[in-house]
Amino acid sequence: MSEVFDVLVNQPFFAGMTDEQVRAVAKSAALVSFDEGSVIFVEGGPARYTYLILEGDVALTLRTQEHGSKIIQTLHRGEFVGWSWMYPPYRWNFDANVQTDVKAVQFDGPKLKKISLADPELGYTMMRRFTEVIVNRMQALRIQLLDVYSTFR
Amino acid sequence: MxxxxxxxxxxxxxxxxxxxxxxxxxxxxxxxxxxxxxxxxxxxxxxxxxxxxxxxxxxxxxxxxxxxxxxxxxxxxxxxxxxxxxxxxxxGTAWDTKAGEGRDVLIIAGGIGLAPVRPLVLDVLNHRDRYGNVTLLYGARSPRDLLFADQLQEWRGRFDLEVLITVDQAEQTWRGPVGVVTSLIGRSSFDPDAAVAYVCGPEVMMRFTIQELERKGFSDDRLYVSMERNMKCGIGLCGHCQLGRFFICKDGPVMTCAQMAGSCWIREV
Amino acid sequence: MRETLVIDQEGVDALIHTLTDRGYEVVGPTVRGQTILYDTITSTDDLPVGITDRQEAGTYRLETRDDGALFGYVVGPQSFRRYLTPPGNVFWKGVLTDDGFETVELPEPPRLAFFGARPCEVAAMQVQDEVYSAVGDPVYLGRRGRSFTVAVNCSEPAPTCFCDSLGTGPGVSNGYDIAMTEVVDGESHYFIAEAGTDEGSEVLALLPSRDPLDEELVHARRMVVRAAERMGRHLDTDGLKEVLYGNIENPYWDEIAKRCLSCTNCTLVCPTCFCSTVEDHLSLDGSEAERARPWDSCFTLDFSYVNGGPVRPSPGPRYRQWLTHKLASWQDQFGSIGCVGCGRCITWCPVGIDITKEAAAIRERDVRRVVVGASSAKEGTE
The missing domain is CATH 2.40.30.10 (Translation factors)
Structure with a gap:
């Protein structure tokens, strides 16, 4: 428990939050690890957790009939993996494959929600920071979609 | 001519x-x-x-x-x-390597934009002791589209150069990062208050890279970009490559963001 | 102070002949298809004798005048730019050899005498001198350096003229070999001619002439002063560069664009516009290549084309590029404004877009005048 707290306070994501707030969030969290080649979650599976990567690399992949498995995006140290726990139907949209051994903090979605409802100010802070991550990632994906390196002719 | x-x-x-x-x-x-x-x-x-x-x-x-x-x-x-x-x-103008001396150097390239920065990387490596941390961030369309792949491999093996490569799309056999080149900025080590950045790639990629670097604390006089315009004559005679008061063929292609004073953000300038 | 002499029409003829004899191709105004254009002339018979032009925004008509004046018009659509950087001029030639190719020397450019150059035209050549000297262009400099200029002061400006507000007319102050003022006063018709260079003096000395009377000099000078007072238009250049730089994103550019046809007329009649393109040609058997320089215009889509598309696909940004270059960035690039106030772009615009009005309109709508209170709402951080 206090080990998780020690990890979280050193993460940039939690910078500026009070110890009390981080402690509250830590109640939903556990330290986990995944070996290279393993899978954190698979498309369609029940989505309960979100992960903050402490070490290692994760590839979000999408299986297609026509083109095989495509990597949509890779996520790395300091980044979150998994948002599907937030809204129904609580199912993963992608596979999360471990590219290199991962250590992560696993947050329990339902518990995070409960903590947020009990302390709306903390809930807002967490939500605001989550959306910042999501917005940045969405904007990056838009550039990725543009296929800027292709040749026009 | x-x-x-x-x-x-x-x-x-x-x-x-x-x-x-x-x-x-x-x-x-x-x-x-x-x-x-x-x-x-x-x-x-x-x-x-x-x-x-x-x-x-x-x-x-x-x-x-x-x-x-x-x-x-x-x-x-x-x-x-x-x-x-x-x-x-x-x-045209050159990457100002003097400006990078004694500082951390961040070189960011996208697609075929690696070609104009390769002489810069080589020059920096030829005089490696003049610089602090040197990082090359490179984004390409897919692993198959990596330019100078052998050389990238060789550079990756050096202890005095950090090379991070990302692609926009990849099969599952790719072991590296997938995502835009700006996503690599947060993963590299440089001191934003003292580093110099050299950026070359498609204009939209450069715009987003500049934005990300400015967010990281880079001042615009330490941000070098290589602009692309229609260059017909190369000597400032034909007018095609004009951007504000510059003819990119002779006042560029390499310019600082401070010189351009935000003009690269303006629609159709 | 160089000599000032009086010559008559016979003297003007002698001037044309003298220049021709000295090896110059004399290029001057002549009527061609309801327009005064420039062409090779051999005597005053080729000049638009007794012809005047009526100009307004989008309007140009020739009319006769009853006084037999040789220079009784203002300016036609062409400027001497046509002769200094001829459109499509072949400036490089190469032939295949065993070791690739080699350059074929081109013939010497002609020696040109620009006859009847208005003060604004002389000023335009001086503006272009800066442009082409900056790059050491052999095409322009080769022709310009061997040229002779006979300027003619203006006494009857068109409603489209605004040289006075730019200091480029109606009287010429330098940049000529010989400057003339034509005086038609009742029965008397004479020209006050003044040399501006040694060669000008030399040529002038060969003409039948007499010394001017004091009142003739005063009269000629007064005509030019009166022309300045009757200038049809005005361009306020005070702080204009800053106004234009500060209004790149003014929505008014798109208003102009609703009228602008992107026809490129303004850039083709402009005496200072210098944009060109490069065209490479190959002979049918592939053994000879030529490089030509057609004029180009920033109003075309191709002009700013880079891989993927043009940088300026919309007409608003293209008009902005043109006007802002002329009146603002030209100053940073070449040390002067890129406009001489000849009014051609106004006359020859098919929809009558007026550079003086549009510059004033941008100034009136200056977006830099921040409305008080508009920026007071600060966006919050966390």
């Missing part, structure tokens, strides 16, 4: 549409600065600006990397050793 005929020493296919030509220099005193370009002429067909992609310390050849994208570039990449091309130049 008189081209001189030069022999082609070698032609190497880098990517399906991209070739590197080695050209015999006009004389032993011919030299260029990293970031400069030449005007290459296919006899009677036309002339195009092509950045120089070789080692500035090697006077025995002019190395130029060309993507076939039209009549002239098609004609140029179809050449074989022993053929000739017309050459003018070098033209």
């Amino acid at each position: 008189r081209p001189t005929a030069r022999r082609i020493l070698s032609v190497e296919r880098e990517l399906p549409d991209t070739y590197t030509l080695e050209i015999e220099p006009p004389g032993s005193d011919w030299s260029f600065l990293p970031g400069q370009y030449t005007m290459l002429y296919a006899f009677g067909i036309g002339e195009v600006p092509i950045s120089i992609s070789g080692d500035p310390s090697d006077a025995t050849r002019i190395v130029q990397t060309i993507r076939a994208a039209g009549a002239v570039t098609d004609a140029l990449v179809a050449k074989v050793p022993g053929d000739f091309v017309g050459l003018r130049g070098p033209y």
